[in-house]
Amino acid sequence: MANTIDRLADQVRENRIWRSIFRSGTGESNLHRALTVQQNVFLHLFSVKARKRTLEFSATWYLGALTFGTFLILVITGILLMLYYHPSVPQAYADMKDLQFVVSSGVFLRNLHRWSAHAMVFLVFAHMFKVFYRGAYRPPREFNWVIGVVLLLMTLLLSYTGYLLPWDQLAFWAVTVGSNIASAVPVIGAKMRFLMLGGTAVNANALLRFYVLHCVILPFAAVVLIAIHFWRIRKDGGIYSGESPAEGDAK
Amino acid sequence: MSDPKDFVAVVDSDVRKTPRRIAFITKRTSPQVHVKDEERVMTYPEVFFRTAVAIEVLAILLVIISLRWNAPLEGLADPMHTPNPAKAPWYFLGLQELLHYFPPVVAGVLIPGLVVMALIVIPYFNINIEAEGLWLRDKARRLRVFGIVVVLFCIFLAVFDVWVALVPTLIVAAFMLLAAQTPPQTTRGFRGWLASKPLSFWIMTWFLFELVVLTAIGTFFRGPGWSWVWPWRT
Numbered sequence: 013m014a015n016t017i018d019r020l021a022d023q024v025r026e027n028r029i030w031r032s033i034f035r036s037g038t039g040e041s042n043l044h045r046a047l048t049v050q051q052n053v054f055l056h057l058f059s060v061k062a063r064k065r066t067l068e069f070s071a072t073w074y075l076g077a078l079t080f081g082t083f084l085i086l087v088i089t090g091i092l093l094m095l096y097y098h099p100s101v102p103q104a105y106a107d108m109k110d111l112q113f114v115v116s117s118g119v120f121l122r123n124l125h126r127w128s129a130h131a132m133v134f135l136v137f138a139h140m141f142k143v144f145y146r147g148a149y150r151p152p153r154e155f156n157w158v159i160g161v162v163l164l165l166m167t168l169l170l171s172y173t174g175y176l177l178p179w180d181q182l183a184f185w186a187v188t189v190g191s192n193i194a195s196a197v198p199v200i201g202a203k204m205r206f207l208m209l210g211g212t213a214v215n216a217n218a219l220l221r222f223y224v225l226h227c228v229i230l231p232f233a234a235v236v237l238i239a240i241h242f243w244r245i246r247k248d249g250g251i252y253s254g255e256s257p258a259e260g261d262a263k
Numbered sequence: 264m265s266d267p268k269d270f271v272a273v274v275d276s277d278v279r280k281t282p283r284r285i286a287f288i289t290k291r292t293s294p295q296v297h298v299k300d301e302e303r304v305m306t307y308p309e310v311f312f313r314t315a316v317a318i319e320v321l322a323i324l325l326v327i328i329s330l331r332w333n334a335p336l337e338g339l340a341d342p343m344h345t346p347n348p349a350k351a352p353w354y355f356l357g358l359q360e361l362l363h364y365f366p367p368v369v370a371g372v373l374i375p376g377l378v379v380m381a382l383i384v385i386p387y388f389n390i391n392i393e394a395e396g397l398w399l400r401d402k403a404r405r406l407r408v409f410g411i412v413v414v415l416f417c418i419f420l421a422v423f424d425v426w427v428a429l430v431p432t433l434i435v436a437a438f439m440l441l442a443a444q445t446p447p448q449t450t451r452g453f454r455g456w457l458a459s460k461p462l463s464f465w466i467m468t469w470f471l472f473e474l475v476v477l478t479a480i481g482t483f484f485r486g487p488g489w490s491w492v493w494p495w496r497t
Contacts, residue, residue: 045305055311061303062310074317081318085325105339112336123329131325133354137474144385144467147394154386161382168354175352184340185349189359196367213342253301 057239059246066251071146075139080238082132087231089125097177099223101216104179129171136167148252156244159237166234173226176219187222188214347487356481357474363489364425378470385463394461398443406443409436427480431472439465 024030025038036047046060065071096115097107111118140160143149149157176187191214195205210217245251304310351359361370385391398405413436420429442457449455486492 042305045307048307055307058306058310060306062306064302064304067304067310067313074314077314077317078321081321082325084318085322102339108336119333120329123332123334124325126334127328127332128325130353131321137354140382141467141471145464149386150392151386157386158383161379164382165379171354172352178336179340181337181340181344181346182335184342185346186351189349189351190355193358193362193367193371196371198368198372201372215342 057242057246059250062250063253066253071253072251073138073142075135075142079132079135079139082128082135083234083238085128086125086132089121089128090227090231092121093125094227099177099220101179101219104177104219108178108180129174133167133171136164140164143252146252146254150252153244153248153252156241156248159241159244163234163237163241166230166237170226170230170234173222173230176214176222177226179219184214187218191218348485348489350481350485353478353482356485357477360427360477360481360485361425364423381466388463391461391463394463396442396459397439397462397465398445398458399447402443409439409443427476428473431476432469435465435469435472 022038025034031037034048035051036044038044049055049058049060093111096111096118098104108122111122115121143157143160172187172190176183191205191209194208195201197204206212208218208221209215210221350356358370358375361374364370365374413432417429417432420426420432438457441454442460445454445458447458449458483494484491
């Protein structure tokens with residue numbers, strides 16, 4: 013049975029149409045495995061081989077991968093939530109109630125998005141401290157550390173802008189507290205706050221701005237930065253493997 | 264290459280694979296030199312498979328959490344009715360706790376700005392890259408500087424009544440002193456481990472400690488008017 017499935021899979025992969033899309037072809041050899049990674053526009057962000065030691069759980073606790081996992085969950089659930097959401101006052105809140113009482117699995121969808129968002133913030137912090145305590149920020153990885161710090165800020169902004177969208181008391185006042193801090197910036201504080209909220213208080217304009225930031229601008233920026241972050245792991249010689257003499261052969 | 268000392272000589276002696284050779288590595292080049300080979304695996308399938316399993320486990324966990332606990336949803340936003348206390352999302356509650364003690368320009372702008380700056384510059388200081396034990400050299404002078412900085416900082420915190428930030432500072436300082444008291448030949452056990460830790464480790468650990476304590480206090484121990492409450496009594 014397993015043989016039949018393997019043969020069928022091979023037949024599909026040897027098919028002309030398949031080969032025109034995925035050029036790596038079939039086979040168990042390391043060459044094919046290498047081509048699978050190298051010839052794929054997304055996968056070629058990663059190196060073809062990895063040091064075995066860096067794959068041990070203790071090396072990374074897989075925190076970076078898990079952070080990316082939460083990001084994927086958030087993108088998927090976020091797109092689904094966008095189908096039920098209007099960024100206007102007070103319709104936004106009514107949509108929350110619709111998710112609760114009308115939409116199939118609406119509550120689950122919102123729960124998964126919310127808890128994944130909290131998990132992502134937590135995991136980004138955990139990832140940062142793990143990288144620090146491993147000393148993995150050392151050259152030649154210093155700029156990837158900087159990109160990581162920017163991604164931390166991106167994550168906080170994504171979470172913060174998403175916080176307003178349900179338009180309930182919790183959302184409104186949390187964002188009011190936050191935006192008041194922005195106005196404490198010397199000289200440009202009030203202007204910054206005005207730009208952020210589209211007005212002098214948290215209102216319908218602020219909701220729309222946060223929606224656009226949350227669903228378009230920040231995710232796009234995050235995706236670009238994540239791609240660079242991953243690609244630089246390869247360029248900087250793979251995942252840091254400690255005080256190893258075999259460090260840093262960029263591919 | 265104006266400075267003739269700007270290189271080190273490395274001998275690769277694995278004669279089975281490479282002829283004996285000498286490589287000159289200047290300080291400017293990244294250390295891209297094989298001294299010995301390390302075991303490697305193919306990214307596909309090994310790395311992708313492990314990563315997929317890790318993400319799967321997390322996804323299952325999050326699904327279980329989402330089935331069990333509902334995301335909070337309060338009443339419709341009402342600008343006329345301020346909840347007491349009005350709290351920011353949990354990851355900003357450390358900052359909100361600081362806002363309780365310092366003016367907004369300090370707690371809301373200066374401190375987070377400095378934290379971000381400090382995080383960014385970490386890999387650009389050689390002291391963080393060499394990561395030598397803090398007390399291994401120049402101990403007397405370093406102890407003096409350490410003492411002055413800690414005392415001044417503690418006075419500063421006490422003046423502003425920031426006892427919640429003072430306690431973690433004192434605990435970390437105590438461990439630093441313990442590390443300083445460790446005889447230099449100790450390399451094993453907890454004290455040997457402490458003694459090997461560089462300055463960046465201590466600062467980051469202090470920061471992590473403060474972050475956790477301030478966030479936990481802002482989340483669980485603050486009630487109406489930002490007054491202190493015990494979470495188990497409400």
